[in-house]
Amino acid sequence: MAFSANSSFLYGIAVLVIIFVLAQSVFFLVRAYRRGVEMGMAKEKLRRVMISSAVFTVAPAVSILLGVVTLSKFLGIPLPWIRMSVIGALTYELPAASSTAKALGVSLSEMVTDPKVYTAIAWVMTLGIMPSILLPPVLMKKIRGGVVKLRSRDEKWGDLFMTSMFLGMISAFLGMVFADVGKGAAGLIPILVLLCSAALMGVCGLLIKKKNMQWLETYAMSISMIGAMVFAVVIAPLLS
Amino acid sequence: MKDYMKDTDRYGKIWIITAAVIVAMVPAAICIRYNAWPELTAVLKGLMGVAPIFWTVGVIEVITYTPMLGVGGTYLAFVTGNLTSLKAPSALSAMESMGVRPGSEEGEVISTIAIAVSSIVTTLVIAVGVCLLTLIAPLLNSPVLKPAFDNILPALFGGLGVVYISKNWKLSVAPLLFMIALFLAVPSLASSVGVLVPVGVIIALIAARVMYKKGMV
Structure with a gap:
C-alpha cells in the first residue's frame, strides 16, 4: 500500500476521532445542562452560557486551525487535524515533530513521504502527551477531596483560594506580555x-452596569478579544 | 448532589480512558496499514527532545487546572486540549459571568457546559476549515492578519484580567508584579509560560493567605 500523508485511510481515521470528541462533548453538555435545570438554574441563563462560550471560542478556534495549516505543510492534513482536535496544541505538536525529524536527520521543509518517518512523528506526538490524559483519572479523587475539605473547613478561605489560583494563572499570562519590551x-x-x-472590557462593564445593557454580558469577552485583535492588525504595521 | 458528581467521575473516567486508547490506536493503525513501524530508537530520541518538558508540564497542568475546572470540565478539557489558550479562560469567564463559585456543584455545571460548547465549536471550526482549506489558507496566512493571531493571548487575557483583577485587586498585586518583573528580567521564559502558571498560583496563594490572616481581604 503506497503511503500518502493525505490518504483517504488517514482521513477516515481523522473522521472517527472527530466523531468521538464530539460525542464526548455532547454527552457532558447534555448531562450538565440537565443537572443545571434540575438544580433550578434558569434555562435562559444556561443558554446564555452556551451562546457566550460559543461566540468566545470562534477566534481562538481559527487560531488553532492556523496550527493545522502550519503542520499540514509537512504532515498532510489528517494527522494535524486529529492532533489539534484531541489534546493537542501547536506549542506542543511542532516541537514534537521537529525533535523527531532532527533525530532522524530529515527536514520538515517539505512533505514527509517516508511512512516510517511519519509514524515515528505520530508516536512521539502521542506518547509525549499521554500523562495529560492518563493522570486526571488517577489524581481526580485526591484533588477533588482536597477542594471539598478546604471549603468545608473555612468557606471564605476556600473562595479566596480558588480566586487566587485563577489570578495566579492570569498573572503568568499577563506578565508574559511584557517579555518583548526590550525589542523596541x-x-x-x-x-x-x-x-x-x-479597556474594551472596562467599557462593556460600564455599559452593563450603568446603562443596564445586560445582554452585553454574553458577548463582553468576545468583543474585547476580537476588538483587540483588530487593533493589533491596525497598529502592527505602524510599530514594526 | 453527591450522585451527580460521582456519576460524572465514573463516566469521565470511562471516556478519558477510551480516549487514551483511541489516541494510541491512531499511530498503531497507521503502522499496521502501511506496514511501517518506526525504529524504536528514532521514537525514543524524538521523545527525549520533548518528554522531559511536556511530561512535567502535563503533571503540573493536571494538578493546577483540575480544582479550577471541576470534575466534568477536567475530563473533557484534557481530552480536547488547548487548555490554557481556550478551555480554562472559557470556563473561568462563564463561571464569573454567572456568579457561581468554582468547586461548587453550580460551578461544576457551568464549567462543564462552557468547556463542552467550546470543544464542540472548536472541533466544528477546524472541521469546516479543513474542508475549505484551499480557499481559506491564503487568507489565514496573509501577513495582514498575522498580528491578530500572534496577539491572541494578550487579547484574551486583557479582558479576562480586568474581570478578575477589578473584583479582587488586592489578591492580584503580588503575582502580577512578580510575573511582570520576571518576564522583564528573563524574556526567554515566555516560551515556557505553562511551567510558570503554578509559580504564579503559589505566589498568589501565599499572598492571599497572609492578607487573609491579617484581615486585609
Missing part, C-alpha cells in the same frame, strides 16, 4: 493589545 517598538504591540482588550 514592536515589543510594545502585545502590551498595547492587552491594554486595548482591558
Whole structure:
C-alpha cells in the first residue's frame, strides 16, 4: 500500500476521532445542562452560557486551525487535524515533530513521504502527551477531596483560594506580555493589545452596569478579544 | 448532589480512558496499514527532545487546572486540549459571568457546559476549515492578519484580567508584579509560560493567605 500523508485511510481515521470528541462533548453538555435545570438554574441563563462560550471560542478556534495549516505543510492534513482536535496544541505538536525529524536527520521543509518517518512523528506526538490524559483519572479523587475539605473547613478561605489560583494563572499570562519590551517598538504591540482588550472590557462593564445593557454580558469577552485583535492588525504595521 | 458528581467521575473516567486508547490506536493503525513501524530508537530520541518538558508540564497542568475546572470540565478539557489558550479562560469567564463559585456543584455545571460548547465549536471550526482549506489558507496566512493571531493571548487575557483583577485587586498585586518583573528580567521564559502558571498560583496563594490572616481581604 503506497503511503500518502493525505490518504483517504488517514482521513477516515481523522473522521472517527472527530466523531468521538464530539460525542464526548455532547454527552457532558447534555448531562450538565440537565443537572443545571434540575438544580433550578434558569434555562435562559444556561443558554446564555452556551451562546457566550460559543461566540468566545470562534477566534481562538481559527487560531488553532492556523496550527493545522502550519503542520499540514509537512504532515498532510489528517494527522494535524486529529492532533489539534484531541489534546493537542501547536506549542506542543511542532516541537514534537521537529525533535523527531532532527533525530532522524530529515527536514520538515517539505512533505514527509517516508511512512516510517511519519509514524515515528505520530508516536512521539502521542506518547509525549499521554500523562495529560492518563493522570486526571488517577489524581481526580485526591484533588477533588482536597477542594471539598478546604471549603468545608473555612468557606471564605476556600473562595479566596480558588480566586487566587485563577489570578495566579492570569498573572503568568499577563506578565508574559511584557517579555518583548526590550525589542523596541514592536515589543510594545502585545502590551498595547492587552491594554486595548482591558479597556474594551472596562467599557462593556460600564455599559452593563450603568446603562443596564445586560445582554452585553454574553458577548463582553468576545468583543474585547476580537476588538483587540483588530487593533493589533491596525497598529502592527505602524510599530514594526 | 453527591450522585451527580460521582456519576460524572465514573463516566469521565470511562471516556478519558477510551480516549487514551483511541489516541494510541491512531499511530498503531497507521503502522499496521502501511506496514511501517518506526525504529524504536528514532521514537525514543524524538521523545527525549520533548518528554522531559511536556511530561512535567502535563503533571503540573493536571494538578493546577483540575480544582479550577471541576470534575466534568477536567475530563473533557484534557481530552480536547488547548487548555490554557481556550478551555480554562472559557470556563473561568462563564463561571464569573454567572456568579457561581468554582468547586461548587453550580460551578461544576457551568464549567462543564462552557468547556463542552467550546470543544464542540472548536472541533466544528477546524472541521469546516479543513474542508475549505484551499480557499481559506491564503487568507489565514496573509501577513495582514498575522498580528491578530500572534496577539491572541494578550487579547484574551486583557479582558479576562480586568474581570478578575477589578473584583479582587488586592489578591492580584503580588503575582502580577512578580510575573511582570520576571518576564522583564528573563524574556526567554515566555516560551515556557505553562511551567510558570503554578509559580504564579503559589505566589498568589501565599499572598492571599497572609492578607487573609491579617484581615486585609
